[in-house]
Amino acid sequence: MSSDISYTTEEIAKMLKISKLTVYDLIKKGELPSYRVGKQMRVDATDFEAYKQRAKGIKTVPQILPAAEHAQHPSTTVGNGMRPIVITGQDISLDILVKYMEKKISGIRPLREYVGSLDSLISMYRGEADIVSTHLLDGDTGEYNIPYIRKLLVGSSYMVVNLLSRNAGLYVQKGNPLGLQSWSDLSRPGLRLMNREKGSGARVLLDEQLRLHGIKQQQLNGYELEQTNHIGVAAKVASGEADAGVGIEKAAAIVGQVDFIPLIEERYDLVMLKTADNMPWIQSLLDILRSEEFRKELKAIAGYDLSRTGGILFET
Structure with missing residues (x-):
């Protein structure tokens, strides 16, 4: 039936x-x-x-x-009468946040969507997401997220709040046989890369570093090969299918049999639209982010810097 x-x-x-x-x-x-x-x-x-x-x-x-x-x-x-709240992003910290929202905030129903940073902001502009997570480097200023948010959310009233900071860099094969140590090493002839999908923060990070170091995309063998998450990239390097990939430290620890070269500390922020309907749960969300209970749970996960968690970084 x-x-x-x-x-x-x-x-x-x-x-x-x-x-x-x-x-x-x-x-x-x-x-x-x-x-x-x-x-x-x-x-x-x-x-x-x-x-x-x-x-x-x-x-x-x-x-x-x-x-x-x-x-x-x-x-x-x-x-x-439960209001669905769409939260985009892929980090495990978001799953923990959803758990606290379900427990602490009445009248809402959090919905998780695993979408990259740039696509998340675009979905917010279209009105399809309520909380987006983003880690987008602007290579010209060295600033994370806010330059992109200001360009994409023109005319909107919003708040940018830090969730955490974490190390990003290169996944390399165990023992780092090629001796990769910097972004400029990606220009080596014959190096095999595994990339992330367009719209992801890791893809933007790679593209910005290639631009800043004068490396053309066509020089990279495998630039067009994509995985949709950090673990997928790290796994391809661990299996020997690629020599290097860009991602975060935590995924290397999960996959194992792969080394990680930290090259930058990236800021992982949350963006929320400041509407009359949103303001009551936004304040409750800020209370969760700043609570010792929530921070204690995140502290148990290696690789997170929580020194700015819950801090408002930009507001219109």
Whole structure:
């Protein structure tokens, strides 16, 4: 029976040929009713079909669920008044933050989306995300994030808050057989690179360093080869499929059998739009970031500098 079928947000995105962020935007707007199963959001097939009919301009009759069936879905978007909050980014610190938000902030339902820094800011500009994490280096100023935020969120009122700082640099094979020590070493003939996808902070970091050191992308063997996360890049280097890749220190420790050359400390910040609807939970989020309980949990993870966690770095 169709009433027994449900879809994940990934399945909805594939069927509609849209991004998962756009699916979350439909959920946020109440156009696509959803509910949570564990950490996963699901949409009933009947609600999905009703949405498609409405999108085609066909009037639909609201479905009246039997009381017993309705009780199985107590957390639907419309029924419980919970406001979905889309949080983008890939660091494990965000998963920990979501856990605290679910526990400490009432009336919201955090939704995680694993999107790179630049794409995250673009999604916020489009109104598809509420909290975006970003680590984008501006090579000309040496500043992280704010130059990009100011250009992309023109006309918006927003707040930039530090989540943490962490080391970024090069993954190299165990023992560093090629003796790679700096960004300029990427110009060596024959060096095999594993890259990140466009829009990610690591990709921007690499491109900025290539520009600053006068290295052309065409010089790098493997520049066009992409992985969608730090662990994927580190794993390719560890397996010997690449000589080097750009990423963060923590991923090297997770993968093992790969060495890490720290070259820069990057700032990992959160961006939130300052709207009337957002301000109540923004203050609660700041309280979480500044709490000893939250910081203590992050301190247990190696490689994080929490000296500025919760500090407001820029505000319009």
